[in-house]
Amino acid sequence: MLLNEKHPEDGRLLKENMKGDRRVAVHLGEGWHVPRALLPVAEKRAVMLIDPPFEQLDEMKRCTVALKETIGRMRQTVAAIWYPIKDPRLLRRFYQDLAESGAPKLLRVELFVHPLDTPASLNGSGLAIANPPWGLEEELRELMPYLAQKLGQTQGGWKMDWLIAE
Known part of the structure; x- marks a missing residue:
């Protein structure tokens, strides 16, 4: 297993x-070099979690580039991108870029803890999962209502759909 951490103190821990x-x-x-540097791997399957700090304005674009590189180098990789839900306008472009990534299939699941129009707030988070394992969609359909109820602060909710269907 390869782990990559940008922040020195977290990396030390x-x-x-x-x-x-x-x-x-x-x-x-x-970590943006990881797909190019390490894929493909000798094993037939790989899992990659892309979890940037979202400290730079271009990180959503960099996520889609990393996904394209991952799929291009090892098509069957299960790749999950975590992203914050703040400004719906920024997300529209991100979703479009993900849909054009070339992934064979791409599942989007989002959890909301505040209404989407709450300004200057982390209103939720999402995962875009390329090549999700069999059964994951069904498990998430059972789990997400519970998480929305337990974690929702002012108005919890969730959404799941396919950005790229089989």
């Missing part, structure tokens, strides 16, 4: 927690 496990390698620095 990650290395400390993973030391002694020879199956785990921890790299420090920007």
Whole structure:
């Protein structure tokens, strides 16, 4: 397993927690190079979680580029992108870029803790999952109502659909 962390202190903690496990390698620095540098892998399947800090304005675009590189280098990779839900206008372009990623299939699942029009707030978060494992959609359909109820602060909700269907 390869783990990559941008922030030095978090990376140090990650290395400390993973030391002694020879199956785990921890790299420090920007993770955008990972798909190009490490895919394809020898195994027939791979899972990649893209979880940027969203500190830069271009990170949604960089996520879609990373997804395209991942799918281009190893088409069957299960790739999940975590993203914040703040400004719906920014998300529209992100969704369009994801839909044009070339992934064989792409599931979108979102959890809302506030109404989407709440200004200057983290209103929820989402996952875009390329090549989701069999059964995940059904499991999420059972889980998401519970999470929305428990985590919703002013108005919880959820949504799930296919940005790219089979």
